[in-house]
Amino acid sequence: MNETRFDRRKFLGVAGATAATGLLAGCAPAMGMGQTRANLDATIFNFALNLEYLEAAFYLAATGRLQELDAAGGNSSKVILPAGFTGRNGDGVKFASGDVRDYANEIASDELAHVRVIRKVLGVGAVSQPTLDLGPAFAAAGAAASGGAITGFNPFANDLFFLHGAFIFEDVGVSAYKGAARLLTDAGAGGNLENAAGILAVEAYHAGMIRTLLHQQRNTDVTPTLKVADVVQAISNLRDSVDGPLDLDQGIVEKGAANIVLADTNGIAYSRTPRQVGNIVFLAPNAAKGGFFPEGLSGNFSAILAL
Secondary structure: OOOOOOOHHHHHOOOHHHHHHHHHHHOOOOOOOOOOHHHOHHHHHHHHHHHHHHHHHHHHHHOOOOOHHHHOOOOHHHEEOOOOOOOOOOOOOOOOOHHHHHHHHHHHHHHHHHHHHHHHHHHHHOOOOOOEEOOHHHHHHHHHHOOOOOOOOOOOOOHHHHHHHHHHHHHHHHHHHHHHHHHOOOOOOOOHHHHHHHHHHHHHHHHHHHHHHHHHOOOOEOOOOOEHHHHHHHHHHHHHHHOOOOOOOOOOEEOOEEOOOOOOOOOOOOOOOHHHHHHHHOOOOOOOOEOOEOOOOOOOOHHHHOO
């Protein structure tokens, strides 16, 4: 993304430099119920920043580059990892496939760039990185999705488990940015909506890549009773069960055919509200913390979680 064009004034979509400065100061640590609809853009991007911290930490750890998170404004010391795994200085997934390793590195760089650019445009209003759980939370998600058939799930154990871990996040990012689009105010050229669409497109590329790689191994055994397609479907069902009554998720096989593109009958990507996204990352409906964010998100998002 072009950071020069993605400047603070256009990104926040407010009238004039004085208003932009006031909004930035007012959203540290983050804004709450007192906002008007016109001033939600910074809150929405701070919500997105929490998710970008999570994705960046996951991919950087997988590629043994977690230390790079610190230079981008994150905090690698607040990332919980499986015992004995550092995710730093080359201690990443021992990828058997050079292609999967290369894909993981590319996504890690993209997610790190998202953290950098959102922090840059929000300036002093950017929320700090919360504690991120990439250890026990994955184990809990794996057990819940498989009905207890998978215990101690570790996405950093091998190529296949890494892809399953990535699958948990990627579709959620796409639906989160899609759902936030209706809440953004600045729809002009180079504004918030356009830049959010640009990030959404990158997340969709990532999701398509992960879904394709998993589909290629759909008949591989994960346990004696579960194949890759079964586990992916179980993760999809778990996301659907916690994000509300609507059916907003799909696995990689539908009616016996490939289902790489997650979309409705009109070929349109699904939308999730911030509350629905929170339900997934907390691994529980209407929770304020837990799952991948054991201490909650960084910031006050009551203004958008209620929408």
